[in-house]
Amino acid sequence: MHPLFEIVGSVAACITTFAWLPQIMKILRERQARDISLVTTAALASGVFLWIVYGIAIGSLPVIMANTVSFLLIATIVGLKLRYG
Amino acid sequence: MHPLFEIVGSVAACITTFAWLPQIMKILRERQARDISLVTTAALASGVFLWIVYGIAIGSLPVIMANTVSFLLIATIVGLKLRYG
Numbered sequence: 001m002h003p004l005f006e007i008v009g010s011v012a013a014c015i016t017t018f019a020w021l022p023q024i025m026k027i028l029r030e031r032q033a034r035d036i037s038l039v040t041t042a043a044l045a046s047g048v049f050l051w052i053v054y055g056i057a058i059g060s061l062p063v064i065m066a067n068t069v070s071f072l073l074i075a076t077i078v079g080l081k082l083r084y085g
Numbered sequence: 086m087h088p089l090f091e092i093v094g095s096v097a098a099c100i101t102t103f104a105w106l107p108q109i110m111k112i113l114r115e116r117q118a119r120d121i122s123l124v125t126t127a128a129l130a131s132g133v134f135l136w137i138v139y140g141i142a143i144g145s146l147p148v149i150m151a152n153t154v155s156f157l158l159i160a161t162i163v164g165l166k167l168r169y170g
Binding site for chain 2: 001013015021026032035040
């Protein structure tokens with residue numbers, strides 16, 4: 001595989017992980033999360049948690065790390081939704 | 086690896102892919118997407134698109150398929166955000 005594609009995969013992982021930050025900042029700024037689906041965010045948190053379990057099972061540090069950060073960010077959104085929903 | 090973990094990975098992929106459906110249904114039902122971050126959804130769509138490119142590069146059909154469905158669902162939310170934002 002061309003090394004360029006390793007970079008593409010890494011950039012993809014970074015983007016889909018840290019993309020959650022603007023959503024957190026928006027809720028904190030506006031103190032409003034009514035339009036956000038609790039089912040979607042809770043399901044994403046559960047799914048990402050299972051990705052961490054899978055990452056541990058296959059011994060993949062990138063899968064574990066990216067999904068652990070995602071889990072913390074998405075769990076934060078679930079908490080903000082419950083507070084400002 | 087225990088075959089149970091293949092199931093965990095598959096369930097994780099299904100959950101993080103189809104978790105977007107309730108968010109789409111909620112926006113369509115309430116015709117309101119003001120609290121959803123456009124930056125987050127557009128970044129997620131871009132990141133997931135790069136995951137598809139990576140999946141093609143490494144020849145992984147599960148990565149390609151899961152991310153293609155995710156891309157379509159997240160792109161739909163971007164469109165709904167632009168309409169009902």
